[in-house]
Amino acid sequence: MSGLFTAAELGQYRTDGFVVVPGLVDEQDLARFDRRFEAIVNGDAPVSGAMNLMRDVMVVKGAVEAKSPVHAINKLLRFEDDPELFDYVRIPGLLDRVHELIGDDVWSIATNVFNKPPHVDGRHPFHQDLLYFRIRPVKGIVGVWTAMSETTRENGCLAVIPGSHQGELLRHGDPDWEYVNRGFLGIGDAAKGERHYVLMQPGDTLFFHPLLIHGSGHNRSGGFRRAISAHFAAGACEAPDQNWRDAEFVRHVG
Numbered sequence: 001m002s003g004l005f006t007a008a009e010l011g012q013y014r015t016d017g018f019v020v021v022p023g024l025v026d027e028q029d030l031a032r033f034d035r036r037f038e039a040i041v042n043g044d045a046p047v048s049g050a051m052n053l054m055r056d057v058m059v060v061k062g063a064v065e066a067k068s069p070v071h072a073i074n075k076l077l078r079f080e081d082d083p084e085l086f087d088y089v090r091i092p093g094l095l096d097r098v099h100e101l102i103g104d105d106v107w108s109i110a111t112n113v114f115n116k117p118p119h120v121d122g123r124h125p126f127h128q129d130l131l132y133f134r135i136r137p138v139k140g141i142v143g144v145w146t147a148m149s150e151t152t153r154e155n156g157c158l159a160v161i162p163g164s165h166q167g168e169l170l171r172h173g174d175p176d177w178e179y180v181n182r183g184f185l186g187i188g189d190a191a192k193g194e195r196h197y198v199l200m201q202p203g204d205t206l207f208f209h210p211l212l213i214h215g216s217g218h219n220r221s222g223g224f225r226r227a228i229s230a231h232f233a234a235g236a237c238e239a240p241d242q243n244w245r246d247a248e249f250v251r252h253v254g
């Protein structure tokens with residue numbers, strides 16, 4: 001255990017289910033990830049391995065005309081095979097803190113660049129990320145989410161319900177919205193408790209529990225709201241069977 005979190009930060013993670021470390025990722029790394037993301041979307045760098053570029057539903061349905069390829073993309077998934085983006089999970093201050101939370105031997109189980117272009121709905125309904133994982137126990141899993149641009153109420157920052165990680169995994173369904181991106185399931189009216197809007201500067205990094213209820217709003221600004229994110233699981237976690245294990249333990253990080 002390297003002890004980078006203060007006792008207060010660890011206490012907040014346990015009580016609220018999240019903690020933000022300001023300025024954890026430096027400007028150079030953020031600029032590198034930003035350039036790489038744009039290069040992949042623009043076709044100037046390869047889409048590697050199981051990576052997938054998800055187009056925004058409003059663009060797909062013709063409700064919004066994308067001014068450029070980057071205006072059409074809602075998220076880039078599974079960047080484990082991209083040599084530049086995957087550096088994110090090994091940033092020492094980030095990985096050391098992940099080790100503090102879930103132990104010394106960790107795997108990447110999900111990676112994303114979330115790109116919220118201007119003029120699309122782009123909301124993420126309130127949800128719990130554990131829905132997307134079959135491996136257990138829950139305490140062996142943690143998410144990290146780093147702002148690549150400033151996040152504000154106007155551009156659709158994250159919103160969380162502090163303490164909600166102490167509950168169960170809730171039933172999720174399709175939100176009753178006109179435009180919902182593929183796979184964006186939500187818990188609807190079950191989202192009880194006071195919302196906390198997580199306002200972040202570029203490089204600020206959220207560590208969050210897989211049962212924490214969270215979502216994000218519309219981007220009503222004229223710019224992009226972008227973030228890079230990963231989920232980690234301890235190697236000691238168990239999957240229902242070997243197929244699930246192979247599917248969910250995507251890449252060993254160490």
Ligand SMILES: O=C(O)CCC(=O)C(=O)O
Nearest residue numbers: 114124129215216227229
């Ligand atoms: O970036 C966002 O808007 C939402 C991210 C999110 O919901 C997640 O990381 O699970």
